[in-house]
Amino acid sequence: MAIQDTPASGPAQEGAGAAIPAILTRQEADKAGRYNQKRGRRVGWSTHWSGVCRVLGISNGAVSREDFSQYVAQFQKAKRLKDDGMLGPDTWRRMSGEARLVLKVLPLPGWVPKTAPKKSPLRAVSVEPLNFEAPWMAIALSEQTSNWVNDDENAIVEGDTRVDEGYFEACPYMGGEAWKLSDRQKLKINNRHWCAAFVNYCLHRAGYSHTGSAGAFSFKQTRRWRFEALSEPRRGCVIVMEHNKDGFDHVAFLDKVGDLPSNPRGDIDAGDYSGFTLLGGNQGGDSVNSKRFVNWTFFATRDSFGNKSPYLYPIRAEGEANCNVELPTAGPHYCGEQWK
Structure with missing residues (x-):
């Protein structure tokens, strides 16, 4: 049997959380892991790592990117989302409300992006630089x-x-x-x-x-x-x-x-x-x-x-802040429409 058709082993990192059935094959888990490592900062969930782990049932945050993808796939399956293990914008919106409530801070594994990718629209830029009025x-x-x-x-x-x-x-x-x-x-x-x-x-x-x-x-x-x-x-x-x-x-x-x-x-x-x-x-x-x-x-x-x-x-009108778009922003502001 080809390796891409072979189910990956379930998450087995010590202390990561209870073992769950493997949903993704090894190839799928690797692909989802590369996506999550590359896109975590851009989607926004990597800055809420502790909350994400709590939602997924990862107790101490020590999990490989492949096993993390299995946890994500299990969450997606429970929420009737596409269970591909990729924590993209749609999946993040479903878990972000609960993931933002954090009681215990967990350490970041080495694969979780700590800074924005070089060409990501969420890379760190100064929004108040010298010589820029706007x-x-x-x-x-x-x-x-x-x-x-x-x-x-x-x-x-x-x-x-x-x-x-x-x-x-x-x-x-x-x-x-x-x-x-x-x-x-x-x-x-x-x-x-x-x-x-x-x-x-x-x-x-x-x-x-x-x-x-x-x-x-x-x-x-x-x-x-x-x-x-x-x-x-x-x-x-x-x-x-x-x-x-x-x-x-x-x-x-x-x-x-x-x-x-x-x-x-x-x-x-x-x-x-x-x-x-x-x-x-x-x-x-x-x-x-x-x-x-x-x-x-x-x-x-x-x-x-x-x-x-x-x-x-x-302009940034006082008392008009209502934007609930989840992308990082420099400050509260008014948006004509909101996510439902």
Whole structure:
């Protein structure tokens, strides 16, 4: 019998917890273990190791990554999830509430990631660096090497780190309906529409208001997020726009102001101005970059103060903190939608 068809032995680490039936084969357990080691920090559970062990029944935290995958698979089977042993976003959401309640701190095994992977969207970045008036711009700039380069939707299930599905975790809604992360991943990878996901991700990480929607035009809706419509263009402003010929919509951050006008009091035809660039995701080559846009209209939107402008500057309104997206954030803030 081939080794991939042979059940793996159940968790047998001394003190790890009660032995449980092996659900995964050796090959499956190894594959899930590599996924968990690579993605633990990115998904968010590695920073709650003690709570995860308590939920899974691992008494002292001393468990190999393969055996840990068996515990995860047992949990998934009990919760009627896909029992692949991979502690991904869907499984983490099912256990995170209980896992966050910790009474006893357990040591981390060597395989559990203690720092973010080099190219992970959750890598440690300073959200208040020098020379950055808009802290979310530092996060956006740190993502410039992130590219969507794999069309195979199975790459996510197998733990392909080139696909930054973390962007979509900041967007629980699309078209007014909640999407399962797996559904949003497949939709966005197939259609390549992820500009709004990127903007939401950067604002959430910086601790500023965002819409919680993967639709670019959600940033035109005053009640969806907290912003100030500025009379003067400022680096870091959110720009919502539409292609003049094809009708495609897009949202990004203003990077270089150039000769954009002051007090526009309405929409702007970007082709009338020069020297400006926008920093955003899905901007040519399926990457995060800064570029100038021609033949696009920048839409003016009215803020809650009554000001109208295409220069939308995110704010952190006191008393408005309601975002419950589980991605790490620099501080409480308002989000237009929440996880149900």
